[in-house]
Amino acid sequence: MAEIVLIYPITGLDLKGVSVWLPMSVLAVASGVVDSYDTAVIDQRVAADWRGDLRAALGPETLCVGISTMTGAQIGHALEAARLVRELCPGLPIVWGGNHPTLLPEQTARHPLVDIVVMGEGERTFRALVDALRAGRDWRSVADIAYKSGGSVRTQGSPYSFADPEMFSELPYHLINIEHYINSGLGFGSATRAKRILPFISSFGCPHPCAFCCQPVLSGRRWRCMSAAKTAERASHLVERFGLDAVEFFDEEFFADRKRGVEISERIAGRFSFLIQTRMDDLLNVDLPSLERSGLVAVQPGIESGSDRILELIRKHETVAQYRRANRTLAGTGIRATYNFMMGFPGETHEDLQQSVDLALEMLGCNAHAQVAGFYVFVPYPGSELFDAAVHEGGFHPPECLEGWISMSRHWAGGSWVYNQEALKYLSLTSKIIDGERLLRSFGRNPLARTSLSAFSRWHRRRWRAHDFRFSWDVRLMAALARASSLAI
Ligand code: B12
Structure with missing residues (x-):
């Protein structure tokens, strides 16, 4: 069980070993609290059972859950996590941050599964929020956030309270x-x-x-x-x-x-x-x-x-x-x-x-x-x-x-x-x-995959040269395979 739970949702572009990068957004937010709070990071992209991990992390001492998201498919997975948090701990504050909530704080805060939006850099603002929650103080006085208030959304501060990167902790x-x-x-x-x-x-x-x-x-x-x-x-x-x-x-x-x-x-x-x-x-x-x-x-x-x-x-x-x-x-x-x-x-x-x-x-x-x-x-x-x-x-x-x-x-x-x-x-x-290289490096160890990818690449290079951009059956098949593996390549 943890006092703070931070969630990094699936992005939809998550090829293990290729594009599943460090969840730097939530790690950066964690860097502001980890010295004083027991913090858990749940990354939906790598967890074998993120729901199970979330259930195990939430407890009576949990102060809030933080969720990060970019614009796009990641929002859907973020909402899925928020829904489960609401089900398991109905009164627990759910804090959203990241590029999308920063760009559209009011619209994001209006959603029933969002309690607080942190605008811009999260390290200091999130720390101020959890300090207030632990002390039982009113977190509504914290700067650079948006939240529901009397039927509308209140936005205070700005997304531009930047800290000096020289001072960022590891x-x-x-x-x-x-x-x-x-x-x-x-x-x-x-x-x-x-x-x-x-x-x-x-x-x-x-x-x-x-x-x-x-x-x-x-x-x-x-x-x-x-x-x-x-x-x-x-x-x-x-x-x-x-x-x-x-x-x-x-x-x-x-x-x-x-x-x-x-x-x-x-x-x-x-x-x-x-x-x-x-x-x-x-x-x-x-x-x-x-x-x-x-x-x-x-x-x-x-x-x-x-x-x-x-x-x-x-x-x-x-x-x-x-x-x-x-x-x-x-x-x-x-x-x-x-x-x-x-x-x-x-x-x-x-x-x-x-x-x-x-x-x-x-x-x-x-x-x-x-x-x-x-x-x-x-x-x-x-x-x-x-x-x-x-x-x-x-x-x-x-x-x-x-x-x-x-x-x-x-x-x-x-x-x-x-x-x-x-x-x-x-x-x-x-x-x-088209370059015949990038995917080969990921999937090219298998000789059959290697030969077919190379041939496929040469064929489409010819079509690119001829400006023949029809959505042919082989490309439809490629699209279907990508969809089947839930990959938005
Ligand atoms: C790495 C990366 C990716 C990775 C994913 C991340 C990963 N960990 O694997 C991949 C390759 C998958 C990716 C995909 C995409 N990306 Co990208 N990506 C980046 C990149 C290069 C770094 C992100 C990062 O880690 N930043 C460092 C962290 C520390 O900063 P941060 O995320 O802003 O987090 C801070 C605050 O936002 C806030 N915060 C963040 N989360 C939270 C959560 C809480 C609770 C709180 C309180 C605060 C908070 O606090 C953090 C610390 O200050 C940025 C460019 C950049 N240099 O930032 C683009 C960027 C984030 N990506 C962007 C885009 C456009 C995309 C794609 C849409 C691209 C595309 N055309 O497909 C997709 C989206 C996928 C989807 N379906 O949603 C845009 C943002 C667009 C948007 N509106 O969200 C950026 C800014 C690039 C750009 N200039 O356009 N991306």
């Missing part, structure tokens, strides 16, 4: 079984041997204004970071403690401050490998061979589109020419580049889509270390600039209750502006195998 890894989260890492190029990788975040927020992203609102475009020295020290500690080969930096934009990014790599100095998420224009302004010597093995930039017109529309502030140049520079190194594309933007034409497909093939063609993470459908996530455009110009009716957001996951393509659903569905699925 995550309480002892609350989980770390072996569930040590991934083999799809980012590695010639990984024949399984690699041990854990994520680490050294900076928060993003200074860029990309119109499809909710981060400008989540962070108010305020980018905050841990110093290079502390970052390298924490990452090294992680490597030593858990015998890792690599650390994957989940920072939204690792080179938001290039000098700092380079200093981190110099401090890592080749002692272990690291992977980053960053922009292509940054890669044109850093010394890639020296970063590679320091341990950089993989980068994951968002390309989004092969059409300059779309790049301008989504305020990416990058050009296709820059992408080509950065890809060529990357090709001269051994650094694996995993490119993310988006499609189905309001105003996107079939020609724009073809340009994205052509660019992806071209980049794969001239860089042996390049791969495609996927072609993802633009979803109007609340908080993004294009969300407002979708509502005002695209006739998009945003869901009016929490449940309505469950279906807004990565395969949602319900916008009235999406005129080529079939092509989007086709590209979304086949982009996973």
